[in-house]
Amino acid sequence: MNRGRSITTRLIALLTLCAAVIIGVGMLVDFHLSRKALLASLQRESDETIRSVIVDMEQWLEGVKSSTLLLARVIQQREYSESGLEQILRDSVEVNPDILGAAIALAPDQTSTELGFAPYYFRKGGQLHYNSLAGSEHNYQQQAWFLDAVSAGGPLWVEPYYDAAGAEVLMTTYAVPVYREDPAGRRFLYAVVTADVALAELHDNLQRLGLGRSGFGILLSRSGVILSGRNPANIMRHYSDKFSSEQDLATWQGMFDAALQGQVVSQQLSCIDGPGQCVMRLGSLQSTGWPVGVMYSEDEMTAPLRKFQLKTGLIGFFTLLLMAAAVIIVTRRLTRPLSALALASDRIAQGDLEAPLPVASGNDEVARLIQSFAAMKRDLKSYIADLEAATARRSRLEGELSAARDIQMAMLPPGGDAVMPDENCQLWARVLPARSVGGDLYYYQRRGRVLFIAVGDVSDKGVPAALFMARAISLIQQLAVTADNPGVAMATLNDALASGNDNCMFVTLFLGVLNLDSLELQYGSAGHTAPSLLRGGAINSLVQAQGPAMGLASKLSFPVNSLQLQPGDRLAVFTDGVDEAFNQEVEMFGLGRCNETLLASRTLPPAIAGADLFERLATFAGSRPQSDDIGLVLLDIAGNGETPLKAGGEFSRGPGLTSRVEKWLHEELAPLALPDEVLGELSLVVEEIVSNVDKYAGLHKDASIALSAQANKREVEIEIRDAGLAFNPLEEAQRANLGAPIENAEIGGMGVHLITALTDRQSYRRGDGCNILRITKLLIKQPD
């Protein structure tokens, strides 16, 4: 079995591939949707965080701002002593924990003190401390917050600075100038009220914006000084110091400007601390106008997504593995009976009908297939058993038929192929049934100088005809003993056959009585084909008076014909199997062909002429089965004083073979007194044939070659018979190319030229396992 192409392998591969595609597509869709959802939730989360931080910070700064504005309003409208101002300032700081420190700095012309009046309360180490900002060391009138507030003419957030006079921390200050009106309605500066906010606190507050490990909040002053960032060391430095790249700086500049104008912008840029891309969102605080934002690494934000992606991938992979395993198990389970079935059917095909089939469970297609196979096996077994029985019956029947044939042939005088020599005549007869047994018959018997001859043909063929033939021939044998008159004999035979013949079988019959001395033939014909008479080189069908076929009715009479035979005559009596033989084209052999053949062989001995006709019929029929039984009797009347010469001899192989043959030939042909030339040519031809047979027929060294010669005054015929390899020298021999160098000639190729040149007729046939080559040399040349 080719595993690479088995259904199992293909199923596993296909199903696994399908599962992989389905799982893969599902995971991709899931991943895509999850990513979208995750990113959206991240966005929402960061937006909310930012908003809440900003809101907190706004509230806080707003708180600082509003309490400072309240204090400024109180001072503007009420007149306090200097100690009263100190007291209200202390209360204000004490109740407002968001404020790091606060000061009330009177304008220089509003105090009697030379250096001015500027009390300052601040928190340090959890305690509230007091300091006066009026002094040569920290003259408040020179401080940026005082000067900026005065020059601005309204409240403002001062740029961050380091406070050396109090808390000694980085801070920024909300400064509110307080103006009063004199009685004349003129506005004048009375004081500047401030509240400080520690940058550290802003920073702490802002860093709640931490998004991820590397995300951080950023707060800038309006002038671009970093108030809070990831690295505390950067605080108080200008943002532009941070960038080495022109491009990043330009991006920052743009965002910063946009934020100052109150827009919220988002940009992607390379992370400040660390690799990868970061996202920067920048807006501004409403209360102070400070740009505030958050920066976070996108990679970090999407890290959970990647984790999710990996997890999904792994799950998918393991699912696929499990799926493949399941497919393999299921497929194997499904196809195991199929493989077993394939093996079993191979064994059945090799004839092993006992090969066990796999067990069929359930009622699926495979189970049904197995059941069909089992049924087929069962049927096949019984069919083979039937066939064996039928074959046995048939061979028994054939055996019986063969025995029947032997018995039937034994009924014909010597076994269906007879030769009866006599000094005055020669008889040859043969019957060839179309099937094992048949209905053609012949019989002859000599009583003194009377020869009784019968040739018959029973209607139909096969076993029924054979049985009737047996009956007929038994009766004929009885009649032959006494019959003198064919007519009386035939009437008697007819009555005997007609009695008890309910099946209406019948026989056509030629029955003749020949006087061997006077050569007068008296014969009757019961519906039998007229015999042919060869006389003086011509052939004619006899004109005869004939009676009906025998066996159909009793008390019939049969006319008698009389024919005076002459020396040299040949009478051919045959059954209709001869002239009514058919070939493949359903063409009938016909009386014409029959007579032609007999005429052509008229000079041959009856045995050879008869065999020739049978051969001719076999050739004519070709592959078409013999249609009817064939029977033929040839009766030769010896010529005037001419006794045909007949001789035969067997020649063993070995030294002097051709000399022995030549000697035999010369001796046998001596009575003919042939001219030397003719005898020499015959010797030459026979020698060529015999030496070729001796050399090339592949005969055993002890085998022999049979020769027979027949001659009359007209011709000499010699037959050479050997049991060697089948070979027709007249057709198969490679004739030597005449005139070419002799050593190139094929084996025996020269002899064939001599054989055909020096004889008048040549024929070859293969019969009885022998090559039979027959050559005829005419002694009296017929004019062409």
Next chain:
Amino acid sequence: MELTTTVTVDEENSVARVALKGALNTDTAPGFEKRMQEVMKGGHQLTVLDMKDLDYISSAGLRVIFKAAKEANAAGLRMAAANRKPHIDKVFEILKALPDMAVFANEQELDDYLDAMQEAARE
């Protein structure tokens, strides 16, 4: 029938004369072939096969003659047949396989040929 072969050699003219008597057939051909080989060893300019008394020849015998004639030609020697009887002639004709050899109908033709040969040798 037996074959009798009589060889007479005319050393002066370098002519070997092989007279065949009887039948040259399958049985006698092998013996004749040996005999011819011996004669050919003599290297005579001309070998004449005298068939005056040859009654019979078969293809086996012809084969021997042709083979000898071919060998003679190859060696630059000549072979001739003389006095063929009509039926021997007929066999030669049927096979149309006359080797390159001179054919003399009778003694006179042969003698004339020998004379011509001698004259040619003298010149």
